[in-house]
Amino acid sequence: MxxxxxxxxxxxxxxxxxxxxxxxxxxxxxxxxxxxxGHGSLVANLDIGPIEYADSGAGIPLLSIHGAGGGFDQGLALAADLVGGGFRVIAPSRFGYLRTPAPRDPSPVAQGDAHAALLSKLNVRKAVVVGVSAGARSAVELALRHPDKVAALILIVPALYPPSSPVSINVSLGNRFAFWAVNAGGDFAWWATENTAPSILIRFVGVRPALVAATPQAERDRVMSFLKSVEPLSLRLPGINIDSIPKQYELPLNEITAPTMIISARDDLFNTLPAAELAADNIPGAELVVYDTGGHLLVGQVQQVRKAVRTFLARKGLIP
The missing domain is CATH 1.20.5 (Single alpha-helices involved in coiled-coils or other helix-helix interfaces)
Incomplete structure (x- = not known):
């Protein structure tokens, strides 16, 4: 040779x-x-189509509605982190996520109707409804269209519609790369970035990387666990696409009758605070909790959020 x-x-x-x-x-x-x-969930065959969901625990029913990039697994994790135990948690995968297909009409209205149909299928008369980020859209539609199904409404970093200051994400170089990975269904790109440059993804999910770096190890682990929960990205891409181009419009929030709590952070890089403040101003009797720091994942505030939510539910007679 x-x-x-x-x-x-x-x-x-x-x-x-x-x-x-x-x-x-x-x-x-x-x-x-x-x-x-592939484990830990079921599929309910409803008139609106098949809906994947998890049903875990015992107690007062709680419908946990995940945000963009999620699924039933993220819904379970969010309920455990932000609400705590003692509930029967029903966590659906919204349209386009995991085993829930994207229907012809994937609007928040149709998603709200799907939530109501799932609760009826499970013989749940009324539930505490927790909507996180993009999941707040269908949570609000559920409360408006099926008020008899909602014992209380909790909106966390809600990606709702504020006319003057919309929810958004900046177009930095790192975010453009992350957008490319998402739009390509890039499982490997997401995994590689998570393992070599996680700060890019941390900023992409609405949190300043410096904030995460300054927190205890347990909180850093929670953030990394959230990033991992987006995998496999390719199984969530149809839902992410639905959430990325919502037909945002002003809602008759003053017609919501359920006791409501809204939570956001001033440094949320998705700018959910204006939407949270607008919702609190318009939903009768709504309580607004705002943290100075935490970003979109409420980093460093999880225990305070859980305490606030459980105190709110206790006052409404809904705590186990």
Whole structure:
């Protein structure tokens, strides 16, 4: 073998080894995530179409409606973190997420109707409804269209419609890359960024990376767990696309009759505070809780959020 041929062979072996060493952990992690979302849920066949959901725990029913990039698994985690135990948590995968297909009409109105149909299918007369981020849209529609189903409404960093200061995300270079990964259904791109440059994804989900870096390890682990919960990205892409181009419009929030609590943070990079303030001003009797820091994931505020939510529900006679 010539010297050049030997060099090419060595380079080929080195590149192949590097690719295998890099790719195997990704394949293993993706398999674990696919396996995780393949268990722990059921599918209800409703007139509106099939809806995936998890049904966990015992107590007063609580409908946990996830945000963009989520699914039933994220709904369960959000309920555990932000509300705590003692509830029967029903966590649907919204339209386009995991095993819930995207219907012809994926609007928040149709999603609100799907939530009501799921509760009826499960013989749940009334539930505490928690809508997080983009999940707040269908939570509000549920409260407006099916008020008899909502014992209390809790909107957390709500991605609702404020006419003068819309919910948005800045178009930094890192966010443009993250948008590309999402739009490509890029499982590997998301995983690689999560493992090599997590600050890009932390900012993409609405939190300043410096805030996360300054928190205790347990809170940093929670943020990383949230980033991992977006995997497999490809199984959530149809839902992300639905959430990314909502037909935002002003809602008759003054017609909501359920006891309501709204929570946001001043430094939420998605700018949900104006929407939260507008909702609190218009929903009769709504209580507004605003944290100075925390970002879109309410980093460093989870215990305070849980305490505020449980105190609110206790006053309404809805705490287990």
């Amino acid at each position: 010539s010297r050049i041929g030997g060099f090419v062979l060595v380079m080929f072996i080195a590149i192949t080894t590097t690719a295998v060493v890099t790719f195997l952990p990704y394949i293993n992690e993706l398999d674990r995530r696919r396996d995780a979302v």
